[in-house]
Amino acid sequence: CSQCREVNTKSIKLMPIDEKITLPNLAQIADLSSSRLQKSFKKTFTISPQVYQDTVRMRHFKYSLKKGDGVTDTIYSAGFGSISRVYDRNIGMTPKAYRARGAGEVINYACPNSLLGLMIMAATEKGVCSVQFGYNESTLLFPLRTEFPKAKLMVSASQNAPELDAWMKALDQHISQGDPRPDLPLDIRGTAFQIKVWQFLLSIKEGDVLSYGEVAAQVDNPKAARALGTACGKNTIAVLIPCHRVLKSDGGLGGYRWGLERKRTLLDNEKRREQ
Template sequence: MSKSPSPELVVRMQRLAAYIEAHADEPLPLARLAGEAHLSPHHLQRTFTAVVGVSPRQFQAAKRLEQFKARLRGGDAVLTATYEAGYGSTSRVYEQVTGGLGMTPSAYRAGGAGESIVYAVRATGFGMLLMAATERGVCQVEFGDDGDVLVARLHDHFPHAVVEPAGESARDPLDAWMDALAAHVDDRAPCPSLPLDVRGTAFQIKVWRFLMSVKPGRVVSYGEIADAIGHPDAVRAVGTACGANKLAVLIPCHRALRADGSLGGYRWGLERKRVLLEQERGGRT
């Protein structure tokens, strides 16, 4: 069994993470980072991954993507954003970041211009439920008290995309998908298996994939998730990844609890989390 990093090493890795973020647009070979941390490259790689949840290279890639997205949102041209964020060429940026953006860089810069998104809203026993999808699959499922607010958030996120209700587009399997999810939430129907357009960091996607393997009626602690995905010291990062999930129920982050069995957090309210768990313990599939 591997030994957990000491508190001093944890602090050192946190400082190194801040250093990587500040220099994300620069080449950061492992040897340079090892020198900053006063560790051997092998020890650094292992310790950073244990503390942060991803390797230094993956962490830098995520921070570089964040900077690239911020520049696009700020109005920079794709070429300018490409080089300012440290990507060597536009071909490399299209290869590396399109998956993280969920669309091409030019479409993201334009607030989703050229992207087609359909949505549906239903009243459920958990409040209003919105589901939205791109051509790749479901990209957003949210609970709320006001359907108009949920739709407004979708428009705010993609101000220049073609966003329209399901049924007004030639591509509207979403309406049937929404019916299936609403039936699961309210009527004890099986949870539908739907195509997903999942957007997140490498670490977040590891967490979400594991959550999707947790069967209804079962729960896991954040620590158990961290162990299962090979990052036992990244418990806090697991909780953050659960909170970043934007696909309610389909990625069942409600099944993640604190080590003491308490509910922890839930993006859509602890009462909804509590009721979801009670229903699943009662035999919902």
């Protein structure tokens, strides 16, 4: 109702970023019981007041790191009480690594053609950090440059990155000829929740599909189907992290970062190979 939204908007305006506020304190400010505020807030914004505050803090934290602010000062100015809390519950990588944005890293990449169209595979010294599909090299390079703006991107030559050349061939054979999905080293970067989701997706066998809700339950967050869909959409390592095997609860394709036609092709090919 409009009154609930007005109360919840007031709660948001009074919610500090740089210090933790408890639900009872916020309820007192809004002149509501804790249970009523919690229920009303979630009904209006689909998330709890605590999750909302943590989201705002994380947005502020990442923005400050990108500007080059100091890690320690940024942690406390964003309202986080310790480095471990930021690392374990939110980013999945150290703040220093996030702020580096690829500084000092060399990323080799190549853009071969595949059954699904032009493909980019990129790798750091740790492993594959990107597999994406598109229609031209510039659009494929854009997300890589966005994610690693300070890294040195180098077009792969076989003599300089023989592993990448072999990995691309293995992935292409998997997509086009049905060879087993290659077990390649991956350099996975994301939030703690995203990494948890992506690691679970690696366990979904070829020919099997799960709904967003089923995957959410498997990662111990059964009410987070929407957030899980977002995590799938943030996956930048196509096929190797098989987010295409996650569907809507009614069996519909749902979404796919690289287009539903590619998702349908992958699923149809996997289904045929299992028959």
